[in-house]
Amino acid sequence: MRIKRVPQDFRVEEEIVLPGGEHGAYAYYRVEKRNLATLAVRDRLAARLKVTPSALVFPALKDASAEAIQYASVRKRGPEQIKDRGFTAQRVKWGSRSLQPKDVLGNRFTVVVRDLAEVDVPALTEALYKLEAEGLPNYFDEQRFGSLSEKGFIGKAILQRDAEQVVRFYLEEPMRGDPADVREFKVLVKSHWGQWGFLLHQAPRPSNFRSVITYLKDHSHDYGKAVNLIQDRLLSIYLSAYQSWVWNHITARYFESFGHTSLAVEVVDVPFLLPEASAVPDAAKALEIDLPRLTARYQGEVGEAAQAVFEMEGLTLHDFKARILRRVYLAKGERAVWFKPAAVEVSAPYPDHYTPGRQAVTVKFTLQSGCYATLVMKAAAAYSGLPFRTR
Numbered sequence: 001m002r003i004k005r006v007p008q009d010f011r012v013e014e015e016i017v018l019p020g021g022e023h024g025a026y027a028y029y030r031v032e033k034r035n036l037a038t039l040a041v042r043d044r045l046a047a048r049l050k051v052t053p054s055a056l057v058f059p060a061l062k063d064a065s066a067e068a069i070q071y072a073s074v075r076k077r078g079p080e081q082i083k084d085r086g087f088t089a090q091r092v093k094w095g096s097r098s099l100q101p102k103d104v105l106g107n108r109f110t111v112v113v114r115d116l117a118e119v120d121v122p123a124l125t126e127a128l129y130k131l132e133a134e135g136l137p138n139y140f141d142e143q144r145f146g147s148l149s150e151k152g153f154i155g156k157a158i159l160q161r162d163a164e165q166v167v168r169f170y171l172e173e174p175m176r177g178d179p180a181d182v183r184e185f186k187v188l189v190k191s192h193w194g195q196w197g198f199l200l201h202q203a204p205r206p207s208n209f210r211s212v213i214t215y216l217k218d219h220s221h222d223y224g225k226a227v228n229l230i231q232d233r234l235l236s237i238y239l240s241a242y243q244s245w246v247w248n249h250i251t252a253r254y255f256e257s258f259g260h261t262s263l264a265v266e267v268v269d270v271p272f273l274l275p276e277a278s279a280v281p282d283a284a285k286a287l288e289i290d291l292p293r294l295t296a297r298y299q300g301e302v303g304e305a306a307q308a309v310f311e312m313e314g315l316t317l318h319d320f321k322a323r324i325l326r327r328v329y330l331a332k333g334e335r336a337v338w339f340k341p342a343a344v345e346v347s348a349p350y351p352d353h354y355t356p357g358r359q360a361v362t363v364k365f366t367l368q369s370g371c372y373a374t375l376v377m378k379a380a381a382a383y384s385g386l387p388f389r390t391r
Contacts, residue, residue, distance in 0.1 A: 001381055002115040004390045005354055007035045009112035010066040015105045024096035029072045029089040036086035037064040045089055049078045059099045060369060063143050073099040108366045109373040114352045116359040120386055125346045127383035128363060134277035135340035136379045137251060140244040141372035145268050146177025147241045155242025159315065161324050163223035170230055171209065228326050235328040243330055246292045246309055248272055251337050253305035265378040274382055288334035294321040341365040341376050
């Protein structure tokens with residue numbers, strides 16, 4: 001089975017409650033985007049509205065390789081409609097405050113599943129309804145880990161307080177989420193490290209690379225200050241990615257205490273346990289596990305799982321504080337270990353015109369905010385014994 005063959009094969013619409021008020025200072029925009037990251041839309045929309053990107057608030061991020069409908073707020077008397085390459089923003093309401101993550105109730109997904117044999121459809125349909133009834137582990141999925149490189153996570157280097165390594169990660173290590181021009185530039189940095197004057201003229205425009213390289217040109221070994229010239233939102237993303245990665249491993253090890261299974265879902269090529277729902281007690285499914293940070297608390301079997309993961313990573317809980325950063329901190333909070341897709345619908349099969357002789361189905365379901373539709377589809381593939389791929 002295959003998803004995301006084309007952007008319109010994966011569609012998500014935010015379910016949100018917009019704050020009341022018709023004459024507030026904040027404009028609420030309904031944004032439709034295709035094949036574009038939310039942060040890229042934010043930057044372009046902010047430029048059109050002539051505000052700083054931080055003034056434009058999207059309460060949630062959406063997958064870049066998809067069609068998405070989401071909402072944004074800005075304290076600005078902006079135009080009713082804004083169109084740009086890859087998105088359209090329509091003002092739908094005025095309100096008294098900025099939008100917040102708590103305003104997002106969930107997301108409704110429409111996913112076209114392609115490259116199916118006719119005999120695959122009943123098994124896939126059964127697996128999706130099984131997930132609706134029983135649920136699955138609430139792992140963070142691929143979209144969270146765009147900052148992963150072949151050498152690992154830049155977020156881990158931050159927690160290890162290795163400022164030079166952080167700068168090297170940032171400037172010369174291609175990350176999964178890097179666009180082509182950034183990858184090309186990083187290859188150049190690796191072969192010309194220290195030639196800051198030359199690299200300054202080669203850096204993509206616009207980009208934060210230029211701020212960091214400009215500083216290094218005059219302070220070639222002050223990596224601590226250079227790290228703090230990386231944009232705060234990027235540093236937050238880097239920390240969140242590694243924090244989420246460790247949380248995934250803790251949760252998977254916790255589920256191992258209820259028995260081993262051969263089924264797994266792969267996240268950035270690493271298998272994470274997919275336990276049978278019947279083997280996991282209801283009390284365990286209702287559990288929330290702290291995101292790793294200095295003040296997190298892990299007890300009992302969760303504590304044993306956390307200790308094993310910290311040892312695997314070569315860290316202790318004491319390390320989970322971004323001591324070399326001046327303004328950016330690890331996220332607080334807990335994450336539920338189990339979730340269920342709701343209102344699942346599976347269409348009758350129809351010919352897949354991208355793969356002659358194969359079938360496709362359209363799947364719809366709703367998820368709470370923060371849960372991953374791609375994870376649902378991976379689990380459905382695992383339960384139905386089908387290979388899974390994207391694009």
